[in-house]
Amino acid sequence: MLAKEAVIVRDALDPSISEPAQRVREALEAKGLETPMVANGLTDEQKRKRIESAMRDVMDTLGLDLTDDSLCDTPTRIAKMYVNEIFGGLDYRKFPKITAIENKMQIDQPVQVSDISLTSTCEHHFVTIDGTATVSYIPKDTVIGLSKINRLVGFFAQRPQVQERLTQQVLVALQTLTNTEDVAVSINATHYCVKARGIRDTNSYTKTSALGGRFLTDNELKREFFR
Numbered sequence: 143m144l145a146k147e148a149v150i151v152r153d154a155l156d157p158s159i160s161e162p163a164q165r166v167r168e169a170l171e172a173k174g175l176e177t178p179m180v181a182n183g184l185t186d187e188q189k190r191k192r193i194e195s196a197m198r199d200v201m202d203t204l205g206l207d208l209t210d211d212s213l214c215d216t217p218t219r220i221a222k223m224y225v226n227e228i229f230g231g232l233d234y235r236k237f238p239k240i241t242a243i244e245n246k247m248q249i250d251q252p253v254q255v256s257d258i259s260l261t262s263t264c265e266h267h268f269v270t271i272d273g274t275a276t277v278s279y280i281p282k283d284t285v286i287g288l289s290k291i292n293r294l295v296g297f298f299a300q301r302p303q304v305q306e307r308l309t310q311q312v313l314v315a316l317q318t319l320t321n322t323e324d325v326a327v328s329i330n331a332t333h334y335c336v337k338a339r340g341i342r343d344t345n346s347y348t349k350t351s352a353l354g355g356r357f358l359t360d361n362e363l364k365r366e367f368f369r
């Protein structure tokens with residue numbers, strides 16, 4: 143078996159990946175925070191075809207009638223949903239367009255976006271993670287468009303995830319894009335692999351956070367963020 147490094151095909155020179163997306167990917171790789179991925183060279187259309195066929199197998203194996211008019215299109219729907227929607231964040235060509243402006247206003251206080259809706263997918267069971275994210279940063283030389291923070295959370299949420307990695311990925315992405323370490327991210331989420339199966343706990347939820355720069359060292363800032 144080949145070493146993992148040997149089978150990773152880098153598409154570093156792919157011109158369809160924007161420069162900010164490229165920088166974020168490199169930062170995540172450098173920190174060992176990138177989602178484990180192997181570039182297989184498949185187009186989206188080829189991915190949908192393969193997933194559709196695999197889902198047909200799954201449903202057939204479960205004994206479902208694929209000629210039923212309610213079930214017959216499910217493999218196609220799942221293939222579209224995986225590639226175009228809930229796992230679209232595996233493809234850096236879909237990285238959000240980031241609008242940043244020079245910090246002429248000299249803002250030096252935290253800019254916080256609270257309660258960003260977040261749905262993701264647990265990478266252990268492929269079921270839903272449902273929660274909210276709060277993101278704060280202290281601008282240095284650039285100010286980023288507010289909605290771009292929601293979009294960044296959305297991009298990384300649209301991957302098979304563990305909550306801890308998702309939290310860190312948003313932190314590093316925002317640090318890279320705003321050129322400052324002073325970023326804080328927290329996520330509260332319900333995992334349907336805990337709620338709807340397994341232990342079937344319908345009450346518990348999971349809190350994670352990732353702090354950088356002054357959010358780590360300044361207790362007042364930290365307190366303010368978690369309030």
Ligand SMILES: Nc1nc2c(ncn2[C@@H]2O[C@H](COP(=O)(O)OP(=O)(O)OP(=O)(O)O)[C@@H](O)[C@H]2O)c(=O)[nH]1
Pocket residue numbers: 264265266303304305306333335336339340341
């Ligand atoms: N740390 C972490 N664990 C997660 C996350 N999402 C799911 N898990 C856990 O992943 C673990 C997988 O454990 P396994 O024992 O391999 O799987 P399982 O037999 O289905 O486990 P149970 O859920 O306990 O039935 C479970 O404890 C899940 O709760 C996450 O975002 N972060």
Ligand SMILES: [Zn+2]
Pocket residue numbers: 264265266267268269333334335336
């Ligand atoms: Zn799970």
